[in-house]
Amino acid sequence: MPAKGAMSSPTRTPPASVTLEKQPAVDLDGVRRVFAAGSVVALDGVSLRVDPGAVVAVVGPSGCGKSTLLDLVCGLQAPDAGTVRSPAPAARGAATGAVLMPQGDTLLPWASALDNAALALRIAGVARPAARERARVELEALGLGQFADARPAALSGGMRQRIAVARTLLSGAGVICLDEPFGALDAITRADAQRWLTATLAREPRTVLLVTHDTEEAALLADRVVVLSARPGRVVADIPVPLPHPRVATDAAVVAVRAEVLAALEAGR
Structure with a gap:
């Protein structure tokens, strides 16, 4: 049972096996x-x-x-x-392609945690206010909402890693x-x-x-x-x-x- 304050997970069922008529990802x-x-x-x-x-x-x-x-x-x-x-690599604004999150967090040192998380959305053409709002939701879910305005240098390695994961998922790839x-x-x-x-x-x-x-x-x-x-x-x-x-x-x-x-x-x- 999750500890108090921990996020709950909805049921996710593994996908059925691919058929001969269906192309693999x-x-x-x-x-x-x-x-x-x-x-x-x-x-x-x-x-x-x-x-x-x-x-x-x-x-x-x-x-x-x-x-x-x-x-x-x-x-x-x-x-x-x-x-x-x-x-193929995702085109601007397209929710396709493959994207990599490497082992290092690769955050922009001059940008806030919020703007780093929103970066993939901005590259995809999402307006800054909308991108920041979506990124804020994910940071809150990861327990980082209070650090949204902090720069990477002020964050622990684990915090930076979570921001990088959020940014990758928000890419829409x-x-x-x-x-x-x-x-x-x-x-x-x-x-x-x-x-x-x-x-x-x-x-x-x-x-x-x-x-x-x-x-x-x-x-x-x-x-x-x-x-x-x-x-x-x-x-x-x-x-x-x-x-x-x-x-x-x-x-x-x-x-x-x-x-x-x-x-x-x-x-x-």
């Missing part, structure tokens, strides 16, 4: 990515199909190519072999790629942020690729958990999580998913 087929003139293989033979509206967590050892996978989906890198099919979005948060704040994300996706479904090192977070948020092996990254498990939201970390079904993910990680070392 993201489709990677036999993807290979190398660096350092071929001496470092980050990803090798990775195939991944993501249904529209699905939340897919990607877990794996450090250095296995998880962040590289997100870059490929967002068009920031090109594969050395294989194909990547994902939405059809595919959201989140790289360790809650990694800098303490346990209580992380739980609140996870509930906020679940509530936001229940209200406005989006396709989400979530990179995380936290197996509990993967089991709580994702419809599927894709496990990558140690470098070179290969898919060693694709674990469905057909559980309705809200989820509780201590529920037997969630614990079972975590155990399956941990076993796959161990096997892929």
Whole structure:
């Protein structure tokens, strides 16, 4: 049961599996990515199909190519072999495309928390008053309303991270790629942020690729958990999580998913 003052999550049901007639939101087929003139293989033979509206967590050892996978989906890198099919970068004012939130918060140091959260809306052509109002709602939901006028230098790392996540979700992009979005948060704040994300996706479904090192977070948020092996990254498990939201970390079904993910990680070392 959420603590007093914590936001509640509406029920979110995982989307049905994609059919042959329905195009996936993201489709990677036999993807290979190398660096350092071929001496470092980050990803090798990775195939991944993501249904529209699905939340897919990607877990794996450090250095296995998880962040590289997100870059490929967002068009920031090109594969050395294989194909990547994902939405083109969102045009001005269009609620399509793929957008990345990297591990760093990348906030504008001269802008307030509110204007940083509203930035994606402003780039999309939303008038400043309307963009700020929408951003204010999300900051309030994340417990940051009283810091709306503060600059990033006056905020903790966890606060900046939450603002960056809000900005990414407010972009309106059809595919959201989140790289360790809650990694800098303490346990209580992380739980609140996870509930906020679940509530936001229940209200406005989006396709989400979530990179995380936290197996509990993967089991709580994702419809599927894709496990990558140690470098070179290969898919060693694709674990469905057909559980309705809200989820509780201590529920037997969630614990079972975590155990399956941990076993796959161990096997892929």
